[in-house]
Amino acid sequence: MASNTYHPGQLLQEKDHQPSSGGLGALGEADGVMDLTSPGLVNDVFGEEENHDIKYKTLTWQLVAVMMITEIVSNGMLTLPSSLDAVGIVPGVIVIAFLGAFATFTSWVLIEFKLRHPEVHNMGDAGYILFGPIGREILAGGTIIFAICATGSQILAGQLALTVLSDAKLCALAFAGIFTVATTICSFSRTLDHLSWLSVAGGASIIVAGVVAMAGAGAVPVDPGDVFIARATDFPSAFISITNPVFAYAGHFMFFILISEMKNPKDAMKAAWTLQIIATAFYIVFSVVTYWYIGKGVSSPSLLSLSPLWSKISFGLAIPNFFISGSLYSHTAAKLVFVRLFRRSRHIHSHTFTGWGIWTLLILLANAAAFVFAVGIPVFNYLVGITASLFAAWYTYGLAGAFWLHDTYHFKGGYSAWFQKPTMFTINVFTILAGAFICVGGLYATIYSLIQAAAAGELIQPFQC
Template sequence: MEQNEVFKKTEGGVDFRTVGWMRASVIFLKIIFATGVLSIPTAMYSLGAVGGSLSVVGWGLLTTYTAVIQGDYRNRHPSCHSIADMAGVLGGVVLREIVGVLFLIAYILCAGSGILGVSIALNALSTHAACTVWWSFIAFIVVSVTASVRKFHSIGWLTYVGFASIFAAVFIVVIAVTTRDRPAAAPQTGDYELGYYAIAHPTFISGITASATIFVSSSGTSAFLPVISEMRRPQDYRKALFTCMAFVQSTYLCFSLVVYRWCGQWVASPSIGSAGQTVKKVAYGIGLIGLIVSACLYLHVAAKYLFVRILRNTRHLQQDTVIHWGTWLGCTFGLGAISFILAEAIPIFNYLLALTGSICFAPIGIALPGFLWLSDFKHYRKGSVRQRVEFWSHWFLPLLGAFLCVGGTYGVVQLIIDAYADNQIGSAFSCADNSGST
């Protein structure tokens, strides 16, 4: 097992195998927590409280299970550093490259959503004191620099600070919205429609987009796999996973239901801006570090994948050489620049996340884990009755992944087209305020 690990335990070079399971659980937590807690309340309006709650719980259980499949498969095949390596074991070079491209696109888009979130925070804190493109560029530089720390263990302390930061910010907003007579974005005089529904009746487009938004809030489990390769004991993966997901899903459900109940259709996107200008500035001031760390982790995951692909099986992978550092910094700043461009091209937070979920995470987070399980347990097809039921039940995962990929992409693209037509989205690289502060 140890011989097949990507990173070897070494004393003569860079030792990447230093992450314990507790630190791994916090890294996992920070990878998926920020985007979900900021986007789910908006999706609740489309699905209603009951539908939204069922969607949060259902997607949470499903993504936890597919994360178990991925982690177990990786530990049975320890030479796999990423989901693309697993695809290579499953279907050869062609499938590996297809999944590798999807993986890169997914986390470049996630890093873009993080950069967008940081630019919104800076606009809110400064009351739009500068062009939004400049705030986004500053966010790109800060995120790329922090993502350039080479080891997950070394950025582990940032995840503690980042998680505490974003949790405190969201908690402040959750409390603040319950103290207002009416939502901050609603008309402050006269009658108004809250837009809170226990049962909603969305169109297919709004429903599938809301569902994709909730799905993506916990679907980034493929980012856990590179962390396993840097754990001291990869066998402790399940402990870190269950600790993370239990906290994340319960927090998602509680926070999003409270914000939706008090804000209804007037919830902001991201939801951290839902309690008025003063609270928004306080929350963004506290949560800014958390937003930066989230984008940093997404970019680090994408860059680490590309870095390992380029230098794998060479001495430069774990030696402090010019090629080692040049490749690493080229990966972080190069992918960071692409994330910055995409963030400016699709400047609506929820749409960027939903597009990521439908195009990328549906295939690699649902469909591919199903095929991985079917490959390793193909003998179940002719086993006992229970084994045969398990085998055929797992075909549901590829079918669900295909449906969400096609249907979700169609829905999100149509909403983006409508948003441009209705002038909800300005032109690409627009200087307009994206925080609603002016």
């Protein structure tokens, strides 16, 4: 895919040997950040929009925070009680709290990188700046694959919710199809502005569903207090349990796209702080309360361990989040390709037949692929784990370290600038190593579990009713 006359990272390449005299210190000072509010900023993803039919830069930080909450605090949250069961309450809570703080730090580094490089629209663009054309294709392709798999995961969550609500009175495949249609319709808007208002309902629904689930666990407990405080287990089981909270924070791959459609990108960190505080606090409370009242052997997702009535109520309340967050994921996959094809062309901002035709095709392809992956691949759940390990581990954690090293080098005067900030240098090297560890460990644990499941005959058949 070749972009129209424009290449991400082009401005940086022209200035690689002319570092900014103002600099950015430890990447937090404002004097080195471009003023993205200036009208006519040439290097911005969408440029000046005042006289265009379709305007993208409409989001406030509050709406971006809601969208982040909707796509991150979603069905992944429902696996956290089982993670506590696998490693114990104390280690589980420590991991969740640490990952929340870690994700906040990497959010900050990612946002600072975006403010310095307003031409960056997605992880592919960032990959071009860091690693050249090959990096662009790998990180852009990874974003698309992960977004489609995440959409498929939400389709399966919706399928399960509808199956529970109906007492399995309709073929599960039909429920997946119904949910895919709803996801497709919601993802169809060309801009994120319309999705942002839907996300208010999506974010509220998962929070309310979680509160109701905790109430249901308390009202009809299974084995209250019969929990592990700390538990030793084998590496694959422990690591998979730990990766549940790891990937419960895995929304950073969308951040560049969200920030690109903000009115004032400098406010992005406010949205990130809101997300991480709410997510971390809610994850801890939800996982501990649910695990305490359900006890050992809690299911994943945990709503299946509730009494039938409370399970139905909780699943019903969560449904809006499942299809709205799925819409955000499929929209992300389509938007990346669309902007790549038409950046700086009239099809981006005008109601052209070509623009709407390609956009429609991309949305249909993204959601159709998610549906086929979800119901047609027997190992889909393991595929999600593999793609999360390969890509989300880097997008959420590891790449942030590379962003800091790159910008410190180019904006502060070369390798010596790294060692002038020894604490930041150490933290960001650790961030890269952490991304590598999560990637390799996650791949090993997921593939090991896949082999075990295949040997035990536990893989489901494709397109199973």
